[in-house]
Amino acid sequence: MLYFNFRADELGRPMTVVDVGANIGALSLPLAVSGHRVLSIEADPNNYACLLAAKRANPGANLLPVNLAATSRFRMVFLESDSAWTQVTDSPASGRSALGMPLVDIIETFEFADADLIKMDIEGSEFSALTAIEPLIANNPDVEFVYESNFEACDFYGHRRQDLARRFEDLGYSLYCFRPQGDLMRYASSLPQGLAIVDMLATKRDMSGVGYAPVVDYDYEWAELEIRKALNRPMEVQQKHALSDLKYCRPALLDSGVWKRAYQAYLKKNPASASGS
Template sequence: MNEAERKGPSVRVAVLAHARRMAAQEEAASVQDAAPGFTAQVQPPAAHSATASPGFRASVKRRLRPIAGAAYRALKPVLRPIAFRLRAYFSAPLQAQMQGADHAAHARHQHLLQELQTLRNEVAQSVQRQRDEQALIGFEMLQELQLARDSLERTIISAQPEPTHLQASRDQLERIERYAFASARRVAVGGEPGEVLVRTSVGYLLCAASDYPLLATLIDVGELEAGTRQLIQRLVRPGETFVDIGANVGMHTLAAASAMQGRGRIVAFEPHPVTHGLLRKSLMLNGFTALAETHQAAVSNHTGRMPLHLGSTSGHHSLYPLEGEQPAASTVEVPLLRLDDTIAADLPVDLIKIDVEGAELDVLDGAAATIGRNHDIALIVEFGFSHLRRTGHSTQDWLLAFEKFGFAFQAIEPSTGTLLDWNAAQLESVDSINLLFARPASKAWERARGHA
């Protein structure tokens, strides 16, 4: 400790100063004894110690050491309590301040822990209430279905139908029971502001809280396009590549990811910024982040930016003006990408899903190189006759664009995913339907029918 830091008396300094004075007096006395009549000039202790010989300094130290030790032992009982009291006096305010800060920090920590525990309890109670309600509804549904099944079986048996008819009826009843069990397990809970988490057939999906048509569908049946989802899971195998153009909240993206069993690659495109954010969160929640890369962009035949026209639900947004749209309808500007610019030339692509509300031929034009170098590739594309009217294409021209790549098509049955032989007139008779396109020798046909 230096002089500036010393806060009280120092025993060491006092003893050293006393020793120096005694040494000086002894030296002066020895000089007078050695030369009577000669008056010695006593130097100050500091100057004398600087000019004294080493032998003399050692002699002085030997003589002073017992004196200093005796003085220290004599003064220690007196000075030590004084030093402790002085230290306690000067350090008391600092210790009090530190203790006060510790108490305040501890109190804040305890308060935060209490708030956190309260929040956890509230969330747990809310989830449990919803689960209890879902379980009660599911149990009541199962009871009613069981009664209906028993009554129907008695009616069938009493009528004595053909065995094939009886088996078909039993299959229908089992299917109804499976849907009832699924409904009983379904959960929807609020997430961050503006978000709702829904448990579906392929995992947990985050949806916009204001997208009522989407939420109603997911909570009611737990699916979006059940037949297409089942077909994707039959077509995609571990280690393959799936491209989802118009991924929306990610129902089909999650379906493909679950079929890959941790091995493969997904490239998903969703232009709407809010929906794209929900898609990324859903992939993370279900543990598929490592499999998928996402792009907040629309896929077209050129790059740049365009307004995205917003529909009544996230699955109806389109680069083309919507039917009945008013001049002041909502739009948001989004970036455009070409698939050929995004997919590496050495990446094999096995399945592409295209759901772009009228921009299908633009996507096809910008993906010509990718489709051309993957001979076994399959495409699932939404056909909507109303979309063709908005974009100025005929059904024949639309189908011809796919035939130029050597593709044949079949319609996808909406609930089961089985393939249907439809013609152009049948396509135009429905609002929309998904089609499977593949070259005649593609492995996709056997997989789609469950034979591979």
């Protein structure tokens, strides 16, 4: 939310925002109440009902909720899990469904192709949602993306968080990581992510002179420390994240005794998980 407020001040006018994975409106509603034009895309019917209730309770909000899933093609999809963790699947086991449309088609259908910012947090479906997005970006080269890079969610769909980052790079974007320290760290798809879940900014601007936050070069020591901490945590998902990112770390670190001990301890506890790494 902080970056959205900063960008609005920077532009000096109401923004046009697309919130992909709006959930119950935690981002969409404050922006819309503040006068920004917001398209809230939410697949989960329960979350969507909350969005509609929020819209009714705030009649002046410039908010357009739509009950759609951003997918790679037009199709009916099913929804697994719930709340903020709803994921799109092809299995009807949950009993909940949604219409899936490519993000570019949703945006054009509801006339939001002039978006200043597109936020994406759809639990691993971000890569698919970017299918055929090139024409939108060609017509609106200044549009920026704020997206969640979630190791486990990407893995659920058979791609890696590096693939998602590379997709943005191929579209001509530079990447920055919103770090907990409050700065923006330059990032690239070939580097360790550090944390299992981070928020990223994809922009064509050099953020170093913008003034939003201190911009720092990629920090290997921070990333490797976070990976080592995750490797030693009891949570399986954190350990898997650390193991997957090991290959992106510096050889000098991988050869160090502390890493070897942590890695061997992981293999001993989780031989099946490590077998493909």
